[in-house]
Amino acid sequence: MNGQLRDGVVEIAGNARQQFYDARGYGTPDGGNSIRVSRVEAAHLLFRGDLDYIVDGGSHFDFEAFFLDSASAVDRFALRFLVYAELRDRGFYLSPAREGWPGEDDSEWTDLTVYPRGTKPGDGKPAHRIVVVGERASVPAAELGGVTLAVVDEESEISYFETSQPEFDGGTTYQPPDSLAGSLIDDRVVVWDSPDGFFDHGFYGQPLTAREAIVDSAVQLSLVEAAGLAAEGHLDLKDVGGPAVEAIRERGRAVEGERFDRRLTVYRALRSQQVVPKTGFKFGADFRTYNTVESVEDLPHSECLVRVVEADHAFDPRELSLDVRLAGGVRKRMVFALTGANEEVEWLTVSRLTP
Amino acid sequence: MNGQLRDGVVEIAGNARQQFYDARGYGTPDGGNSIRVSRVEAAHLLFRGDLDYIVDGGSHFDFEAFFLDSASAVDRFALRFLVYAELRDRGFYLSPAREGWPGEDDSEWTDLTVYPRGTKPGDGKPAHRIVVVGERASVPAAELGGVTLAVVDEESEISYFETSQPEFDGGTTYQPPDSLAGSLIDDRVVVWDSPDGFFDHGFYGQPLTAREAIVDSAVQLSLVEAAGLAAEGHLDLKDVGGPAVEAIRERGRAVEGERFDRRLTVYRALRSQQVVPKTGFKFGADFRTYNTVESVEDLPHSECLVRVVEADHAFDPRELSLDVRLAGGVRKRMVFALTGANEEVEWLTVSRLTP
Numbered sequence: 166m167n168g169q170l171r172d173g174v175v176e177i178a179g180n181a182r183q184q185f186y187d188a189r190g191y192g193t194p195d196g197g198n199s200i201r202v203s204r205v206e207a208a209h210l211l212f213r214g215d216l217d218y219i220v221d222g223g224s225h226f227d228f229e230a231f232f233l234d235s236a237s238a239v240d241r242f243a244l245r246f247l248v249y250a251e252l253r254d255r256g257f258y259l260s261p262a263r264e265g266w267p268g269e270d271d272s273e274w275t276d277l278t279v280y281p282r283g284t285k286p287g288d289g290k291p292a293h294r295i296v297v298v299g300e301r302a303s304v305p306a307a308e309l310g311g312v313t314l315a316v317v318d319e320e321s322e323i324s325y326f327e328t329s330q331p332e333f334d335g336g337t338t339y340q341p342p343d344s345l346a347g348s349l350i351d352d353r354v355v356v357w358d359s360p361d362g363f364f365d366h367g368f369y370g371q372p373l374t375a376r377e378a379i380v381d382s383a384v385q386l387s388l389v390e391a392a393g394l395a396a397e398g399h400l401d402l403k404d405v406g407g408p409a410v411e412a413i414r415e416r417g418r419a420v421e422g423e424r425f426d427r428r429l430t431v432y433r434a435l436r437s438q439q440v441v442p443k444t445g446f447k448f449g450a451d452f453r454t455y456n457t458v459e460s461v462e463d464l465p466h467s468e469c470l471v472r473v474v475e476a477d478h479a480f481d482p483r484e485l486s487l488d489v490r491l492a493g494g495v496r497k498r499m500v501f502a503l504t505g506a507n508e509e510v511e512w513l514t515v516s517r518l519t520p
Numbered sequence: 521m522n523g524q525l526r527d528g529v530v531e532i533a534g535n536a537r538q539q540f541y542d543a544r545g546y547g548t549p550d551g552g553n554s555i556r557v558s559r560v561e562a563a564h565l566l567f568r569g570d571l572d573y574i575v576d577g578g579s580h581f582d583f584e585a586f587f588l589d590s591a592s593a594v595d596r597f598a599l600r601f602l603v604y605a606e607l608r609d610r611g612f613y614l615s616p617a618r619e620g621w622p623g624e625d626d627s628e629w630t631d632l633t634v635y636p637r638g639t640k641p642g643d644g645k646p647a648h649r650i651v652v653v654g655e656r657a658s659v660p661a662a663e664l665g666g667v668t669l670a671v672v673d674e675e676s677e678i679s680y681f682e683t684s685q686p687e688f689d690g691g692t693t694y695q696p697p698d699s700l701a702g703s704l705i706d707d708r709v710v711v712w713d714s715p716d717g718f719f720d721h722g723f724y725g726q727p728l729t730a731r732e733a734i735v736d737s738a739v740q741l742s743l744v745e746a747a748g749l750a751a752e753g754h755l756d757l758k759d760v761g762g763p764a765v766e767a768i769r770e771r772g773r774a775v776e777g778e779r780f781d782r783r784l785t786v787y788r789a790l791r792s793q794q795v796v797p798k799t800g801f802k803f804g805a806d807f808r809t810y811n812t813v814e815s816v817e818d819l820p821h822s823e824c825l826v827r828v829v830e831a832d833h834a835f836d837p838r839e840l841s842l843d844v845r846l847a848g849g850v851r852k853r854m855v856f857a858l859t860g861a862n863e864e865v866e867w868l869t870v871s872r873l874t875p
Contacts, residue, residue, distance in 0.1 A: 229703075229712055229738075232705075232710075233703060233705065236705045236706060241706075243705050243706055243708065244706075247728075250729075254729075299706075299707060300801055301707060301775050301776055316801075318799050318801035318802075319707065319708065319742035319743065319744070319799050319801065320725065320726050320740070320741075320742045320745070320798065320799040320801075321708060321726045321728075321740040321742075322726060322799070322801070322802070324801065324802060348584075348588060350587075350588065350591045350598050351591060351596075351598055351599075351654075352654060352656060352674065353598065353674070353676060355587075357584055370675065370676075371675050371676045371677060373602075373676075374605075374609075383584075385675070385676040386675075387674035387675045387676075388674065389674070390675070420656050421656055443675065444673050444674055444675040444677070446655055446671075446673035446674065446675075446677070446679065446837075446838055446841055447673075447677070447679060447841060447845060448841070448842065448845060449838055449839060449841045449842020449843070449845060449846075450842075482801075483801055483804055484804060486801055486802060486803070486804045487803065487804020487805075487842060487843070487846060488804070488842075490802060490803060490804060490846060491804075491842060491845060491846045491849065494846065494849040494850070495849070
């Protein structure tokens with residue numbers, strides 16, 4: 166059986182509707198017994214030997230020739246073919262997300278619509294809306310959330326990333342006192358006489374300890390913790406004129422630039438939801454978060470890793486893969502906080518998916 | 521007991537030699553019974569209550585005052601104090617790496633010399649030569665190898681990274697044929713008729729497969745694999761005039777800039793040692809490596825993750841923490857390949873250490 170290429174679409178006559186559409190979910194019916202299939206679908210039919218060749222004017226294309234012709238005619242053809250073929254092998258029916266095809270998508274950004282296992286194109290709600298990219302693409306964070314990213318790496322292996330909006334379920338009720346005093350020392354703040362509960366229940370800072378030390382109430386705060394406390398009126402600095410929050414922010418900007426303000430915005434947004442953010446340094450993230458801290462002695466597992474990025478951030482898929490892989494390995498959700506300084510925060514969760 | 525600050529060093533008289541040096545490894549003897557201790561050591565003695573205060577001219581400093589004075593006088597004082605205190609708490613003796621102190625180090629870069637557990641300062645070979653940095657420091661890769669990096673994060677927790685030169689123990693003996701022909705399609709190369717063993721034993725590329733496909737010999741190569749094969753004379757391109765390696769490199773540079781040349785240099789250096797580099801995308805690295813591949817069906821665990829960096833690369837400690845943490849989680853060594861294009865490769869292994 167052959168197909169006929171016309172205006173970028175392949176028409177297949179004969180009993181194609183029954184054989185390919187009804188039975189196996191390829192293409193879109195043409196009214197009668199013939200169907201139209203996309204180039205990706207046609208290549209797959211050639212690859213499997215279901216079609217012998219594609220006719221285009223006077224040319225006859227076999228799989229290799231049609232693949233090369235399509236790769237030069239269509240954006241990301243090879244990538245989309247690889248993802249299409251793999252998902253079919255995994256037992257899914259899927260359609261190109263284009264007008265006139267089953268389950269058409271109103272987003273220009275979606276490439277493939279995948280139906281739940283056991284259901285056919287156009288039946289019910291799609292299981293995944295797939296965006297196909299190469300590992301060298303730049304992926305705008307603002308376009309994610311609700312779609313599944315299929316990243317084809319340089320060796321043509323595919324990683325799937327599910328994207329969604331996280332919900333935080335904070336329940337940390339500790340309130341810091343209003344009378345803390347600290348010293349700004351390089352890029353940290355030391356509160357020499359911290360009150361009971363400040364570390365143990367609020368999980369602010371880190372005690373300055375040593376075996377048999379005579380000083381046991383000193384707590385070191387990160388600049389972002391200190392700036393957060395100062396902004397809410399809980400902390401003053403010794404030996405500093407003017408508002409403490411400004412002095413700390415100034416130091417923060419001196420050591421890490423405008424990124425400090427964005428991190429502070431995210432820190433405060435989390436604390437305001439009764440979530441405790443602590444440094445994510447050991448995981449290469451900005452923060453790890455605890456929904457509910459009652460006592461540091463009985464600390465729960467931290468639920469999320471948070472990386473703070475600019476509001477118009479675009480992901481390098483390899484860096485995304487690194488973050489998401491690490492988070493999965495330590496059983497945490499990877500959350501990106503998109504924000505400018507002093508602005509609203511948009512949240513995005515990305516997780517690995519094995520369809 | 522008190523100390524006397526003079527020229528940045530604290531002198532302690534009385535029976536200090538017996539009490540602090542002989543018994544507990546603080547400072548360096550002065551000839552008689554008195555000793556000299558560094559500011560970090562003096563602060564630790566104050567912190568533990570072993571000294572009451574430090575005299576400097578007319579001033580008497582308690583722990584808090586001496587800490588603040590030292591922090592303004594000495595580079596990274598707070599960081600070095602934190603590392604010193606933690607390592608002592610873990611049962612190590614350690615000395616500041618400075619002239620006149622036991623175990624003095626000839627590197628200006630080392631901050632602290634740590635002795636093996638159970639041995640005293642100056643006895644035998646140091647267990648660790650410690651470089652103390654804050655998480656916001658920029659750490660030149662070329663200075664590492666042989667030292668232990670103690671990174672103090674923004675919340676004053678400490679991560680230790682051991683650095684060394686890796687050895688590869690390659691034993692992959694497959695030789696590719698000289699007659700491969702491929703098509704350059706976007707950012708990959710397809711060899712339509714690959715010979716037996718090319719993928720199965722050489723672990724080159726990735727088969728283009730689908731269930732029940734009629735085509736079963738097509739293998740997709742990454743650009744770096746293809747350029748490596750072309751450079752060694754094993755691969756030509758269909759429909760391309762001129763040397764295949766130049767066409768592939770040009771495509772490589774078009775999609776990832778000069779980084780492509782550096783990655784190719786590292787790829788070829790590994791293959792020349794009979795090590796198989798495959799993409800490290802799923803781990804966020806450039807490559808994962810296999811010392812000895814006999815058959816892809818019976819693939820060993822890959823031993824290393826390799827990230828390619830510039831010859832003058834400086835690490836952001838947080839990114840370093842991310843890479844090393846991930847590698848540890850998947851039981852691989854994290855290796856950095858420092859190189860310019862077409863230049864020698866310097867290798868650096870970094871691993872987490874719990875002293």
